[in-house]
Amino acid sequence: MKKVIVTGGAGFIGSHVVEELLRCGYTVSVIDNFSTGHRENIAGLPVSIYNFDVTNPDVMDLIVSLQPDYVIHLAAQVSVAQSIQDMLFDEQVNVRGSLHVIKAAARASVKKVVFASSAAVYGNPLTLPVTTEHPTSPESPYGLAKLTVENYLKLFHKLYQLPYSILRFSNVYGPRQDAHGEGGVIAIFADRLRRDLPPVIFGDGEQTRDFVFVSDIASACVKALNAEKNICVNVSSGSSITINRLLQMMKEISGSSVNTVYTQARPGDIRDSTLSNVEAKEGLNWAPSVGLMQGLLETLQFSHREMFKIK
């Protein structure tokens, strides 16, 4: 059985990736420092768990000793705001930590490194939908770090023939997303609706986003292990929706009649975002399979179930 190391495997996306890998018959090891991930996310699954920080250089020996066939690198400082507040920390985790993982993957001669990159590498879109031909111009240290790691992967391929799949995710949502984290607007709205509190919209709510369900992201990550070429593709729904319409759908599904609060747009927030997923469809033989209505239903059901757990 092929062995896969998943860094950040106890996190929101990571735990879904771990489940998908197990479904596909892989042997899985998780490396996570549990800074934002949770043991419950992968509790009971037949995986080896290493409570380890990717910023610790010893992680390289750990990775090599596990003799992986593949590495899926998801561990990261995931907050855009935090990346601006503390650039050095962001650089330490998202650049240096990633470099440790990539160096070790090269030493272990893995067949593929899959890297979770982000739409943040593009900055403000000049044209929509954004394809990978679009210029990269990050607006945050977070985006810059993702782009830097992409470039390290390309360099490692030149120097050491390390195969890579770079996946640029749009806005991911689904069960287990942290409502207190950054950017998870659907998780935040679900949490507000569950507590019967008014959701807050920054700006007029007519800004658009491309939301992709987490199980579709997980299947793309697993398919990316066996991509024939080195690829850099967007993984997205390929369509977008306004925040107003999104909230309306969530209110309808949950039967909530709570008011919405509008407040000032946040400086730096982009107006519109849609990522083309044509290249992922071709390069990975992948397509998103969960529509927004279905995904929101599953997300709200999960949020609701959590409420009963707390009671």
Ligand SMILES: NC(=O)c1ccc[n+]([C@@H]2O[C@H](COP(=O)([O-])OP(=O)(O)OC[C@H]3O[C@@H](n4cnc5c(N)ncnc54)[C@H](O)[C@@H]3O)[C@@H](O)[C@H]2O)c1
């Ligand atoms: N959620 C999104 O919409 C989105 C969009 C684009 C890209 N991404 C990327 O996907 C990946 C997963 O994000 P997520 O949304 O699941 O967030 P998450 O916070 O749930 O997952 C990150 C995981 O990494 C772990 N981690 C953080 N720092 C670590 C360190 N120094 N050493 C070891 N483990 C560490 C955390 O404990 C957590 O389990 C990240 O690389 C993120 O940048 C996410």
